[in-house]
Amino acid sequence: MNTATLSSGTRTTAQLARDVISLFKLRIGVLIMLTALVGMAITPGPAPSAWQVLVLALSVLLASASAGAFNQYVEHESDRLMQRTRRRAFATGALPHHPAWLVLMAALLGGAVASAWLALNAVAALHVFLGAFFYGVVYTLWLKRRTAWNIVIGGLAGSFAVLAGAAAVDPALGPLPWLLALVLFLWTPPHFWSLAIANSTDYAQAGVPMLPVVLGPQRAARVVLVSTVLLFLASLAPLAHGAGVAYGIGALAGGLHFVRKSWALARRPERATAMASFFASLIQLSLLLMAASLDALLR
Structure with a gap:
């Protein structure tokens, strides 16, 4: 076998790996996993074991991966x-659009829920399931093509991850995890609508x-601004x-930055300002999660 053949084979294997990783939307899955871990960290109660932390992280990641893959399976046509999605593996045919994938997705979700149930508790497992269900079924199948407010209810997927992490410590779920879940619920619409304005x-x-598409970019940008203020x-x-100073600093810094960028979007609803608002939403959430984790560590 010559060098060119080896190089071609390596590229093919590497591309296949990239296609599979992209199929399961692991970057989004890691973010959702982190929200679950923060939900666990902020909840008062007995410290979970390292094994339980690992099970929570993997179960949320696998459940998110199954829902992300199901979304691409359903939306392949x-x-x-769409320019943003036309290179996805099912859309290009790089991966075969075969029902066997549905079996794998169901197995991933089933394994994730079962693991959370056995290692944590039934309430945590229920929220792991609901996160995947709301994204894969409620958003993708029921709402996405029926209403302009699809992402509002679909945004509950991220909230359930926070509650899964909190329930792993205390199934009763106190006010702090519920409030953080509310923040995640309110974060998703302005985050996604900013991207939708750009595309x-x-x-x-x-x-x-x-x-x-329904309201037009200008009216949608004003909705983004109002949503961002409510989120803040x-x-x-x-x-x-019970949240402390560290959390407050992160919430203020990230929230004000996002409000500023969404204000600029409302004034000039165009692709550049929409993408700036989208990236500001990621910064806001990252600062909030880091601040909440630091705050829990300092308590």
């Missing part, structure tokens, strides 16, 4: 119509009634329920 032509071409206010509520 419309993904071909509104894609969604219109694919026939997906995202908010900027909600992110301060944990301060009245």
